[in-house]
Amino acid sequence: MNDAPYLTIVVTGRNDDFGGDFNGRFFRALRFNHAQLAAAGVSHEFVFAEWRPIDGRHYLATLLAREFSDLGASGLRSFVVDPLYHDALSLNPRLAYQEFIAKNVGIRRARGAFVLSTNTDIYFGRGIISRLAERALERGVLYRAARHDLKATIDTTRTDWDVLEDERNCEIVNAIRPPYFTNASGDFLLLDRESCHELRGFNEVYRSAKIHIDGNFCMKAYACGLTLVDIGGVVYHVGRGTLHAQVGLYRGRPGEAPWGDIRWRSDVVYNNPPEWGLGLAPELPLDAHTTFLPFEWNAVGPMVALKRVVLPAVQQGMG
Amino acid sequence: MAPLSDRSSVTSHDRTPPTVSIVLTGRNDDYGVGFEARFFRTLRFNHRELTSRGIAYELVFIEWAPPQDRPRLVDRVFDAVPDLDPGVCRWYVVDAQYQAALSLNPRLVYLEFVAKNVGVRRAAGRFVLTSNCDVYFGRVVLDALARGSLMDGVVYRAARYDLKAEIGDGNPGWPEIEDPANLDGRPRSLRPPFMAGGTGDFVLLDRGTFHEMRGFNEVYRVARIGIDRNFLVKALSMGLTIEDIGGPVYHVNHAGSYRLTVHDYEGREGEAPWGNRRWHSSGVVYNNAPAWGLSEAPQRQLAKGVWFLDFSWDAVPPLVDLRGVVLPVSRLGGPRPGRYVSRM
Amino acid sequence: MKQTGTFGFVRVARYTEAVEYQKKAESRALRLEQQLETSREQSRGWKAKADQAHEALKQVQKTAAETRQKLERAEARAADLQVLQQRLAESERALTVAREQLMAIEVKLDILEGAANVLDARTRTVLMRRTATERGAPV
Numbered sequence: 001m002n003d004a005p006y007l008t009i010v011v012t013g014r015n016d017d018f019g020g021d022f023n024g025r026f027f028r029a030l031r032f033n034h035a036q037l038a039a040a041g042v043s044h045e046f047v048f049a050e051w052r053p054i055d056g057r058h059y060l061a062t063l064l065a066r067e068f069s070d071l072g073a074s075g076l077r078s079f080v081v082d083p084l085y086h087d088a089l090s091l092n093p094r095l096a097y098q099e100f101i102a103k104n105v106g107i108r109r110a111r112g113a114f115v116l117s118t119n120t121d122i123y124f125g126r127g128i129i130s131r132l133a134e135r136a137l138e139r140g141v142l143y144r145a146a147r148h149d150l151k152a153t154i155d156t157t158r159t160d161w162d163v164l165e166d167e168r169n170c171e172i173v174n175a176i177r178p179p180y181f182t183n184a185s186g187d188f189l190l191l192d193r194e195s196c197h198e199l200r201g202f203n204e205v206y207r208s209a210k211i212h213i214d215g216n217f218c219m220k221a222y223a224c225g226l227t228l229v230d231i232g233g234v235v236y237h238v239g240r241g242t243l244h245a246q247v248g249l250y251r252g253r254p255g256e257a258p259w260g261d262i263r264w265r266s267d268v269v270y271n272n273p274p275e276w277g278l279g280l281a282p283e284l285p286l287d288a289h290t291t292f293l294p295f296e297w298n299a300v301g302p303m304v305a306l307k308r309v310v311l312p313a314v315q316q317g318m319g
Numbered sequence: 320m321a322p323l324s325d326r327s328s329v330t331s332h333d334r335t336p337p338t339v340s341i342v343l344t345g346r347n348d349d350y351g352v353g354f355e356a357r358f359f360r361t362l363r364f365n366h367r368e369l370t371s372r373g374i375a376y377e378l379v380f381i382e383w384a385p386p387q388d389r390p391r392l393v394d395r396v397f398d399a400v401p402d403l404d405p406g407v408c409r410w411y412v413v414d415a416q417y418q419a420a421l422s423l424n425p426r427l428v429y430l431e432f433v434a435k436n437v438g439v440r441r442a443a444g445r446f447v448l449t450s451n452c453d454v455y456f457g458r459v460v461l462d463a464l465a466r467g468s469l470m471d472g473v474v475y476r477a478a479r480y481d482l483k484a485e486i487g488d489g490n491p492g493w494p495e496i497e498d499p500a501n502l503d504g505r506p507r508s509l510r511p512p513f514m515a516g517g518t519g520d521f522v523l524l525d526r527g528t529f530h531e532m533r534g535f536n537e538v539y540r541v542a543r544i545g546i547d548r549n550f551l552v553k554a555l556s557m558g559l560t561i562e563d564i565g566g567p568v569y570h571v572n573h574a575g576s577y578r579l580t581v582h583d584y585e586g587r588e589g590e591a592p593w594g595n596r597r598w599h600s601s602g603v604v605y606n607n608a609p610a611w612g613l614s615e616a617p618q619r620q621l622a623k624g625v626w627f628l629d630f631s632w633d634a635v636p637p638l639v640d641l642r643g644v645v646l647p648v649s650r651l652g653g654p655r656p657g658r659y660v661s662r663m
Numbered sequence: 664m665k666q667t668g669t670f671g672f673v674r675v676a677r678y679t680e681a682v683e684y685q686k687k688a689e690s691r692a693l694r695l696e697q698q699l700e701t702s703r704e705q706s707r708g709w710k711a712k713a714d715q716a717h718e719a720l721k722q723v724q725k726t727a728a729e730t731r732q733k734l735e736r737a738e739a740r741a742a743d744l745q746v747l748q749q750r751l752a753e754s755e756r757a758l759t760v761a762r763e764q765l766m767a768i769e770v771k772l773d774i775l776e777g778a779a780n781v782l783d784a785r786t787r788t789v790l791m792r793r794t795a796t797e798r799g800a801p802v
Contacts, residue, residue, distance in 0.1 A: 169648050423777025
């Protein structure tokens with residue numbers, strides 16, 4: 001692939017107004033990040049995985065393509081996943097959205113030399129942009145970035161460097177530390193594509209929770225002998241997130257939380273099957289930007305695969 | 320006729336878009352005693368001065384919830400101001416049910432800034448100037464409009480000078496308006512960064528930015544006082560510059576005006592007809608809904624340049640939209656735009 | 664010739680020379696003695712000065728020790744002050760955040776109160792109409 005971009009940015013979402021004005025927040029952040037990357041000369045593509053779309057509403061992928069028609073078919077690629085996959089894969093009926101399996105769908109299909117898994121409302125800081133512009137990222141290194149949470153209820157009509165970098169707007173810094181560099185890791189995980197495929201993406205074996213699946217990936221990467229580093233730049237997010245806002249509601253009943261039981265042993269890792277990321281799902285192009293993944297049982301692995309639950313101390317290599 | 324959509328053309332006249340849209344609102348309810356006469360006098364003056372300087376402008380007038388038992392202003396204005404070319408006017412009469420449906424305070428009898436938003440949303444001019452019916456534009460203001468050197472992204476403000484009520488009884492000209500002896504109280508100056516003070520009498524901004532802001536606050540409909548100042552806080556939060564245009568506008572005092580009656584409600588601010596002035600207009604801003612300015616209101620043409628906005632619940636924003644209540648952001652090198660004022 | 668103590672004989676010139684030499688030697692010895700005494704004096708003086716310097720050194724060392732203690736106490740106070748300043752800055756920041764949250768909440772409460780009253784008024788109107796209809800009274 002001669003025209004393969006340097007970077008693929010993978011995000012997931014759907015048209016459900018999650019967190020309020022989800023689409024507006026998504027589009028603003030994407031517009032900002034795209035502008036900064038383009039200005040810095042970083043060749044990139046966005047891969048959007050729409051998981052469990054809401055019946056009766058436009059696909060968010062369709063609205064995205066309309067809003068960002070300037071990105072072209074190579075700049076923006078979306079995969080809409082048949083909602084039946086969610087039901088077939090779920091091991092916890094309270095989990096409304098399998099965020100990390102959705103991201104795996106995108107990661108598996110990324111074309112960039114490096115793959116950045118992040119979220120729809122994340123703004124990349126200057127340090128990250130300049131690091132990417134150097135084109136000196138190394139293979140076998142998992143790059144992490146600290147997330148700065150801006151105050152939740154600020155005016156976001158015009159979000160630019162003056163707002164992001166003014167510390168008066170910052171509520172908290174989610175610091176990251178070796179060796180695992182967890183803490184809001186789902187917002188910034190950057191790794192070369194080959195290593196992503198060696199690790200086989202995020203944990204698809206443990207599907208009872210989505211909380212800590214990102215930190216679990218960091219453990220997996222570490223256990224597989226990858227180097228984990230702080231990239232030297234930060235990302236920005238408005239507010240401290242839905243989890244932080246709601247975690248107190250489930251303190252006395254963690255098993256009922258919509259993100260799964262927070263107490264699960266996320267330091268135990270996994271070996272995903274070869275068909276990770278719905279690799280066997282058929283693909284139907286909907287338009288220049290969008291591909292639909294219709295449901296097929298063939299693409300759904302076993303409901304339970306206990307042999308794929310492994311301890312992190314052992315060097316996993318290519319399992 | 321279909322409601323106004325985000326991307327539809329706002330002009331109904333086949334002509335080049337004007338340099339400035341002047342947005343005013345009012346109705347024939349004898350507000351402040353002799354409202355109609357005051358309005359027509361001011362309009363005659365401003366129209367004469369604008370046209371004599373060759374300023375291409377349109378008048379966008381919002382006749383908000385007019386009383387049923389009186390003639391509408393639109394039916395009298397062209398007789399009262401014969402020089403006023405209907406071709407430069409667009410008049411919107413808004414169904415009175417919108418006042419009841421939108422108000423969150425029964426004492427608020429006129430949602431002035433929602434009305435102005437109706438005009439801002441529909442303005443065709445490159446720049447939009449929101450003002451009031453009894454405000455005379457000063458020379459510096461007129462010259463600035465004539466020069467055509469206004470910049471995008473700048474909120475232009477003008478200090479408001481209050482004139483003695485009796486000045487408005489005749490047909491004042493420049494000698495009466497500019498005579499310091501006719502000032503009612505010390506002339507105020509505008510202070511950075513907010514440049515507040517009589518803000519509702521003069522806000523001038525390019526249409527694109529005005530639309531990006533989505534006009535004045537439609538989320539907080541419990542008061543109309545402070546909504547203009549709140550606009551300035553939002554502007555600073557967005558990183559806009561607020562500038563003094565360099566000269567004043569003149570307001571003729573009259574019975575019932577805010578400045579003359581504000582102290583009548585000391586200790587019972589909640590009963591004031593403009594709402595409680597102690598709400599956090601300096602500290603909290605807003606994100607209006609995409610359908611701001613009653614953009615979804617069905618409108619039918621009554622006459623050339625005159626429309627009626629029929630009532631439809633589809634056009635009414637949610638009664639409560641708490642997500643639209645946001646804090647202003649600080650910007651590098653700029654002042655903290657929000658200001659805490661205790662309500663105690 | 665002159666007789667020497669051991670019945671030796673020496674020439675006058677040489678005798679004179681020897682006497683002269685002896686006188687000079689005695690004079691020199693005297694001078695050296697005087698010099699020695701002076702040196703002893705000076706030495707005693709230097710010793711006294713050394714003693715004084717030693718005393719002064721001890722005093723300075725004592726002062727230095729006291730000053731060091733004062734400095735350490737001052738540094739500790741400065742560190743405390745820095746901690747206090749940091750806490751003050753954090754408190755001010757927390758106060759600002761709290762005030763901002765309070766403002767936003769008060770505005771939201773205003774809106775909610777207004778909305779509740781509006782809905783209350785609308786509901787009453789509907790209820791009153793319904794009641795009037797049920798009674799057959801004109802609405």
